[in-house]
Amino acid sequence: MSMRSGTRLRVPFLLFLAFLLVACAATPQSQQLLSRPSDQLPEGVELVDVPFFPQELYQCGPAALATILQYNQVAVQPDELVSHVYIPSRQGSLQVEMLAATRTFERIPYVIPGTLTAIINELDAGNPVLVFQNLGLSVLPQWHYAVVVGFDPEQQELILRSGTVREHRVALPVFERTWQRAEHWAYVALTPGDLPASAEVSDYFMAVADFQRLHPELSGAAWQAGYQQWPDQAVIAMGYSNWLYQQGDLARAASVLEQLLSIQPDYQPAQQNLSAIRNEMQS
């Protein structure tokens, strides 16, 4: 009897607490997206072929990473990734190591802008998005990696490969809250030569340059793709030209710089490299 009355008191109190927290956690992005008339919502998309690896204890990192790598034609199992991203004393995986391990397996990690629209755009471009979430609360965090594979505008849900659920459907505002608590962190794994939907010059340059340090031989396709997209952007042209130079293709390295200088005649690093390359070609 006394237990019952205790429960009776506790439940309304908890509900009240829950409502307070709901009131605190605004979801501006979902609101903005869902307030559009239904014909102006992004179209539905679902990458049904993205594989699923139900996670084992504490190992959502390896599971999520294997999910995006396998979809990108890297034959790797979650078990093999444990030694690449798992930290025993932390019982989890750090974001930095997820990016580094993506690189180890010959894919370029590209962190996308923290917007729901960016996620949906990547899905449209065929890139599953690895997201970091805090499924719990800021004060009681429950950090988690999952992979967004679809968007359902009718149900207003995202579809995730998450934990032990193959098709985890989450209402946009709920996802936004869990994602917001993890600072809207998300990335895609690119096969060199593919551009992300949200490609931006300096981020792309950094992503490829970091990748090149580990895989110089594979980065050519990535520079070329960037150069095709932004032929007039100095850093991209420089990166591509330097890569060609390293491969011994001096003539093409020079012509990329000439092209750049025809647009930006005063760009000093290009002048300097071009004159060095011409000297070398003459000698």
Place this chain on the structure above:
Amino acid sequence: MKIRTLKSVTTWMLATVFAFGAMFQQAYAAPQTMVTTEQLMQEMQVADQRASVNNFLSRADVQAQLAARGVDAADAQARVNAMSQAELAALSAQIDELPAGEGLLETVLFLLVIFMLLDIAGVTDIFPGL
């Protein structure tokens, strides 16, 4: 003591920034050397005020930090080798503060009840069935 440490850190950081500056000038001034992609990267990082000191971080240091947290020594070396300078800096500075995604709950029953309610309310997303 504290102030002295702070001073020496500041001096060190300033020295680093100047060293970088000097390096670029030198690279650009010497007529027949190439401007490398690494230099462009460092320049962008300095411009961003990201990780201006990090080039002096040794990979071995971060490797040791990972090993101390239970990662196999050979694995730690391979893992550190795949990191960018900015990633190394982030890890080195905050390896114990950065959130680690684990995705399973270790909470007492009372908290489970709260989380179930919060899940139903759409605040959290711990129980996929709710």
